[in-house]
Amino acid sequence: MELTDQEKELIEQIRNYKNAKHNPSKTLRVLIVELFYNLLDG
Numbered sequence: 001m002e003l004t005d006q007e008k009e010l011i012e013q014i015r016n017y018k019n020a021k022h023n024p025s026k027t028l029r030v031l032i033v034e035l036f037y038n039l040l041d042g
Contacts, residue, residue, distance in 0.1 A: 010035040 003011070013032050017024060 006035065006039055010039065 010032065013028060013035060017028050017032060020028070
């Protein structure tokens with residue numbers, strides 16, 4: 001199974017968010033949620 005560009009972007013942003021655990025960005029969290037919902041809406 002191959003990932004789409006959107007799926008790769010979502011995974012990358014989640015990793016960035018998790019790596020910033022001492023200073024998480026609210027903007028990055030919003031971006032992750034938007035990417036997730038865009039994938040659900042197809």
